[in-house]
Every structure is written in structure tokens, then in C-alpha cells.
Amino acid sequence: MLEVKIKKRLGAFHLNVDFKAEQGVTGLLGASGCGKSMTLKCIAGIVRPDEGRIVLDGRVLFDSEQHIDLPPQQRRVGYFFQNYALFPNMTVEGNIAAGVRGSQKKARVRELIHAFYLEGMEKKRPNQLSGGQQQRVALARILASEPQVLLLDEPFSALDGYLRWQVELELSDLLKTFSGTVLFVSHSRDEVYRQCADVCVLNNGRSESVLPVQQLFDAPTTLAACLLSGCKNISRAKKTAPTKIFAEDWNVTLEAGREVPDTIRHIGVRAHYIVPTYESGENVIPCAVERVVEEVFSTVVMLKTPGGDKGYSRLRIELPKQQWQDLHVTGNLSVAIAPKDILLLTE
């Protein structure tokens, strides 16, 4: 288990993270520049936090009060860099050997080369390898050093398209062979959803509580988590009755179907859960079609709500192409939102 509770100031940026990662894969999800890499660098001992405590499986790596600050060499942290950071002047063999601690180097290197399907590539240099092969070498090298925790920093950002998907599948198989804690840093909700059991959202340098990944997508409770989970429709909100909310940006009152917390600040509704309707009634919003954008397999429609057409006042819905054509919309369109699909955001 990895416990991190650190603070670090860097100019105007404040990093303030506090989370625990159990055995298995924990995601650190956040937008670019929110301090994800900085957090990993603090854990690895590359950057020194201003204050706080980092404990790995009961071993104190950093404690500002006790003046403990282990150098990176002694932390036993496997850092998987965005661009793999393979030593360009060394062969595949040399790179893996650079990771092996202790004696019996040759045998261990052979073992890892076999385990990571790198036979025949021993004498090649990193720039002669494909992206997937480089990734395997990087992982073999890290596992050779017998780390107690793995830190993966946006492991797929250097790849695109089809290769990215393949490499991701490969990595998730390889991760299953690692028995310790894994921290998976990403700005992609999809990657986190596929790879992680738990997730911690990092919002502008501050960490939120660790949640099971399913909960982040089903019921995010903060604005940052909601946005990171891919929700496109957000409105400021006020509680008007025990189960009713007034959506300020959309200028409508909605039924939430459950007790609304007093601290509610925003609501969110995913594009898929907003459905066109011809009826009027509860949670139906009369809108005007503002823009229609054709995507590859669907049609995205931007709607003007009674709240106007500024920023969050718009609604975005997504329909299969055929369904949109069958609607024969000419200018106005009413949409309905089921109470259970309204996400109540308190922060």
C-alpha cells in the first residue's frame, strides 16, 4: 500500500495531494498541468515536497517532520516514463541489465528477455524498436529492479490509433503479473476506466477522495470529477425543494427523484441521457436547435435552453444518425431528462 500526503509550492501552483493506493491499479485522473507528473516525481524522490509524508508498504520514503528523505536509489519505485526513457546508447540487453540489482545479472536478463518476448532483439538499440517493443523493454527494465510500486506516467501518450490500443492490451496483461501497488496516471477517462480498479481525481493540484472507478462514472460528486468522466452538460444549481433543483444556466426547475444535498452547487447530465420528446411534463426542457454536427457514427445537436445561449446554457445531445433524421426537427426540440440521470455535484 502506498500512502501519500504531500504539499509542494511551485510559483503560483500549489500541489496538495492526499491519497492511499491499495494493492492493484489505482488511477490518478486529471487534466494536463494539474500536478499528476509532479506527484509521481515526489513519490520517486526526483522532486522534494515542501512538507508531508510518503509511506510505501510501511516503509517511510519521505517525512518532513522526521527529516526522512530517501534518495531515489533507495526508494524501490519503478517509474515508467511517458517516452519510456530507455538509454539510447545501450542495447536492449544493456538496458535491462541496467535495471538488475545484485548478482546473477546475466541469468536474470535472459529470463526477462524471454518473459517479455524480446528474444532476437538483445543486440538492438531502442531506436531500432517499435513502440510496443520499447514499452516491453522499459517494463522489463523496471521489473528487473524489483520495485515495490509501479508508477505509470501517461504510458500510451507517445502512441496513437491502432498501436495504442494494442500496446494498452499488452500492458494490462503484463501488469497482472505484478503483485504490488500500481499508480496509473492519465488524462483519459477511457484508459482509467479500462485499467484501474480505483481512481483518485486530481483537480488543479488538489486530490479528491479515492473512489472505485465505476462510482466515478456512475455518480461523480464533484464538478472536476464529473468533467473528467466526460460529462458535457453542466449547470449551476440551487436546491428549491427537498427533491427539486433549479438549474440556473438552463433556467429550469428539475425533479431529482431523491433527496438533494443542501451543499449542491452544480448538476450534470450526460449527452446520452438527454432524449428528444414531443410530450410536455416533468423534466422536459423546451429548446431551440442551434447547431447540428455530424460525427462518424452519430449526430451531435447543440440546443439553446431557456437559459439562453451563453456557455453552460447550451445542452449537447448525441443521437444515432438515423434517429435524428427520423425526427424531422425544424427549429424547436423538447428534451426530457430522467430524474435518476441527473448528477448532483456538491463541489
Added chain:
Amino acid sequence: MDWFPLINSLRIALIATVFTFFLGIFIAWEVAKLPRLCKGVLDCILTLPLVLPPTVVGFFLLKLMGTNSALGAWILQHWNTRLIMTWYAGIPAVIIVTFPLMYRTVRGAFEAFDHDLLYAGKTLGHSNTWVFWRVLMPGCKQGLLAGTVLAFARGLGEYGATSMVCGYTPGRTATISTTVYQLWREGNDALAYQWVGVNLAISFVVLVSINLLERRQKQDARRA
């Protein structure tokens, strides 16, 4: 043609370049680790000889090593020898003048180097020394070589500071550049042209090799 000036220039430049090489790398590495303010101040001081007239460097060296200085007088008294007006007086002069070229080229190479590679080495459990010699040095090879060639070439043609501390004694302290000056003063154009030719040839070789090194460096960067 008496080849002594070429040999003298070569030995001064070679010995000085060895010092500049290690000093440049070591100081660039140490300065890179300092906090920003110290780095800025030190950077100015260390680069100063690049923009300062070499005669100013020569002036300071005369004040430091001349027979009237504490150091010069002490050496004269104990070893009965002078530090200035000898061929080896040119060595410190050339070290100081060429140092900024090495220092700045190496610092540029260190800054352009992917620091993740250093962090990777450290998190894998390797000492800072290992990371320096096995990862940083090979990665900055082209930059180090370019800086060395540049420093050596500059040292070979050094005139201002060298002429002040070495003077001009044919067969003892004469260098290529002081010889060209002396031949022009004597009106010996024919011989002066020959030495100018030697100078041009050396400069040409140096510039071509630096261009080749830079091209290789770019290719390496593109491949990485």
C-alpha cells in the same frame, strides 16, 4: 620554413584544451545543479572571457604571474624561474580564453539532454556517478566533442592574451598568430602569406568538423 610556431601553438592549445575539457564539463555540471540566482551570476562570470578583450585577460595574468606579483616573485625566489615570457605562460591564458566556449557548449548539451533518462537511472538504483558517466556523458558526446574542437581551434589562434604573457621570441615563445604579426611588421609578406595559409587551413578543418558533428547530433536527436 621554420615550423616551430606551429608546434608551439599546437602544444599550448593541446595542453590547454585538456584542462578546458575537464573544467568545462565539471563546472557546467556543478552550475546546472545550483539554484537559479547563483546560476545566473556564475554564468555571467564564467562567460566573461568570451566577450572581454583578450588583452584584458593578459593584463590580469601579468598582474597575477608577473615577477612583481606575489606568486611570480615567490617562484622566482624558490625556483629561479619566471612564469611569464615562457611558452607555457600561454597555457593559462588559453585556458581562460577558451573556457567559456567549452562551458557554454557543454551546458547547452546538458540542458537539451532528456532529464527523464537521468531520473530513470536513479530510480533503477544507480549512483549519481554511474548516471553521469554511463548515461549523461554518452548522450552529450557530440556536444562535448563540438565544444572541445571549438575550444582547441580558438586556443590555436589565440593572440591577445598569449602575446602579452609569452611575448615574441623566435624559436622559444613564437606562436602562429604572433609570427604572422611579426612577419607583417618586418614586411616579410611571402612568409606571412604562408602562415596565413596554415591558419586558414586549420580554421577550415575545424569548421567542417563542427558542422559534421552538429549534423550527426541532429540526426541522433531525430532518431531518439
